[in-house]
Amino acid sequence: MRILIIGGGIAGSAAALALHQAGFEPAVHEAHPDSGEDLGAFLTLAGNGMRALGQLGAAELVAARGFPLTALRLIDAAGAELAASPLGDVEDPLTRYQCLRRADLAAAVQQEVRRRGIPLTHGSRLSSLTEESAGITASFTDGRTATADLLIGADGLNSRVRALISPAEPRYAGQKVFYGYTTEAAPPDHRATITMIRGSATAFGYTCSPTDETFWFARVTSPRATPGEIATTTPAAWRDHLVPLLRPDTTPAADIVAATGDQLMVTNAVDLPLGLRWHTPRAVLIGDAAHAASPATGQGASMALEDAVILAKALRDAPTTAEALADYDRLRRPRVENNIASSAALSAGRPPATPKTPPLTDEELMRQLSWTTPLPGSRPDQ
Template sequence: MRILIIGGGIAGSAAALALHKAGFEAAVYEAHPKNGEDLGAFLTLASNGMRSLGQLGAAEAVAGLGFPLTGLRLLDATGATLADTPLGGRDDPLTRFRCLRRADLAAALQQEVRRRGIPINHGARLSSLTEDAAGVTATFADGRTASGNLLIGADGLNSKVRSLISPAEPRYAGQKVFYGYTTEAPQAEDSEQITMIRGSATAFGAACSPTGQTYWFARVTSPRATADEIATMTSSQWRDHLLPLVEPDNTPAAAIIAATSDQLMVTNAVDLPLGLRWHTLRTLIIGDAAHAASPATGQGASMAMEDAVVLAKALRDAPSMSGALADYERVRRPRVEDNIAASAALSAGRPPARDGADSRPVALSDDELARQLEWRTPLPTR
C-alpha cells in the first residue's frame, strides 16, 4: 500500500514513522521549502505522547530535547499552593513529560523520518485531490502529482486537505496566548517542575530549564488579536499590555514577564468544532487538521502521536481500507473530542470534569490507553 502524507510537521512525521513500521510505503509532502513553518513557541510533550513515540522506536530521538518535567505545582492568585503532584511517566527517561520548542520536536522527527529512508518532498503545496475506488491523486501548486492508495492530511490547523473533504474554519476559543523566554527571571528551586497559576486575570505557567532559561505562557480572556497587531506589535508592547493583568497577584508571574525582553510572541487560541467528517473513501485527516483543541490542556502534540500509532495499527490489521478508517475513527474520536471539550472549558474559565491539576483526557483509563498504543495488541473491538 502506498500512502501520501500531506504535511511534514509533528503529526505528519509521526504518521510516516508509524506507517513505515507497519510495512507501508509512505511519502511525505511538505508545502514549505525547508523544514516547515513554525511560530517559535514551546510545548509540553506528555507521557502519553512519549509512550506513543516509544511504540515507534522514536522516543530516544526526542528524550534528549528540551528538559524533563516530573512535577506540577498549582497556585492561586494569592500564591497559595492548591496542588503539588508528580507527573506521569516520571520514573522512565523515555516516558517523562518534556518541555521543548515545537521547532526542535518537528526537526527531530523529520530527521528520524529521513534516517529510515522515508522520502520528504519539500515545496509540495497541495492544490487539489481526486479519488475513486482505485486510489487517490494529489495535485500540487507547481504542477506535480502523486498517487497512492490513501492520502493522509496532517497539514495542521489550516489544513488544505480538510478544506477539500470537510470544510470547517478554526473557531476563536476566547483567549490570546502569550509565550515567552527569559534568562533574567528569578530561578525556580526545581528545574523539573512546572508551576501553573490560576491568576485573577490570567492563566499562567512557567518552567525553568537546567541552563537557567525560563519558558512561560499566559492565557488571557479577551477579544482576539488582529493580524495587524500580531505583525506589528513589539515584544515590549505586548509585555506592557500583559503586566498590569498579573501585577495585582501575589505570584511569580509578574517578575517573570517583566524580565522578558525580546523573546515574546502572541497567538490566538483556536479549536475546531466537534463532529467534523474525518475521512472519505481514500482520504483521512489527523492531528490538528481533524481535532485541533485550544492549548489549555497541552495535549496537541501528544494527541497527534497517538493518532499515528492507532492509524498504523488499524491499517495493518483491518481486512479493508473502509474498515480500517472506520476502526480508527471509532477508537480516536471519543478521546480527542474529550480533549477539545476539556480545553474549551479551561479556556472559558470553567474547570473540566476532573482535578484542575490534571490535564489528561479522561475518555480512557491509563490501562485502556496502554492497550490501544501497544504495537503488538490489536485495537479494541466494538
C-alpha cells in the same frame, strides 16, 4: 499500499514512522521550505505522547531535544501553594513529560523519518485533490502531482485537506495565548517543575530549562487578536500590555514577563467543531487537521502522536482500508473530542462537561498504543 502524507509536522512525521514500521510505503510532503526549526511555541509533551513515540522507537531522540518535567505546582494569585504533585511516570526517562519547542519536536521526528529512508519533500504545498476509485492524486502549488492509494491530511489547524473533504473553520476559544522565553529572569528554585499560577487576570505557567532559560505562557480572556494586530504589534508592546495584568499578583509572573525581550509571541486559542467528517474512501485527517483543541489541556501534540500509532495499526490489522478508517474513527473520536470539550471549558472558565463516553483507562490506552497488540475490534475474532 502507497500512502501520501500531507504535512510533515508532528502528526505527519510520526505517521510516516508508524506506517513504515507497519510495512507500508509512505511519502511525506511538507509545505515549509526547510526543516522549520524556527522560534515557536513550546509545548509540554505528556506521558501518553511519549508512550506513543516509544512505540515508534522515537522517544529517546525526542527526550534528547527536550528537558524533563517531573512535578506540577499550582499556586494562587497570592503565591500560596494550592497543590503539588508528580507528573506522570517520573521514574522512566522515556515516558516522563518533556518540555520542548514545537519546531524541535517536529524536527526530531523528521530527522528520524529521513534516517529510515522515508521520502520527505520540503517546499511541497498541497493545492488540490482528485479522488477516483483507482487512487487519489494530490496537486501541489509548484505544479507537481503525486498519486497514491491513500492520502493522510496531517496539515494542521488550517488544513487544506480538510477544506477539500470536510470544510470547517477554527473557532475562537475566548483567550489570547502569550508565550515567551527569557534567560534574564531569576531561575525558579523548583527544577524539572512546571508551576501553574491561578492569577487574578490570567492563567500563567512557567518552567526553567537546565540552561536557566525560563519558558512561560499566559492565557488571557479577551477579544481575539486581529491578523493586523498579530502582524504589527511588537514584542515590547505585547509585554507592556501583559505586565500590568500580572503585577497585582504576588507571584513571579510579572517579573518573568518584564524580563523577556523579543522572544515574546501571541496567538489566538482556537479549536475545531466536534463531529467533523474525518475521512473519504481514500483520504483521512489526523492531528490538528482533524481535531485541533485550544491549548489549555496541553494535549494537542500527544493526541497527534496517538493518532499516528493507532491509524497505522488500524491499516495494518483491518481486512480493508474502509474498515481500518472506520476503526480509527471509532477508537479516536471519543478521546480527542473529549479533549476539545475539556480544553474549551478550561479556556472559558467553565467546569468540565461530563464526557459522553467514559475516558479510556491507562490500561486501555496502552493496549491501543502497544505495537504488538491488535486493535480492539479490528479482527473478526476479537
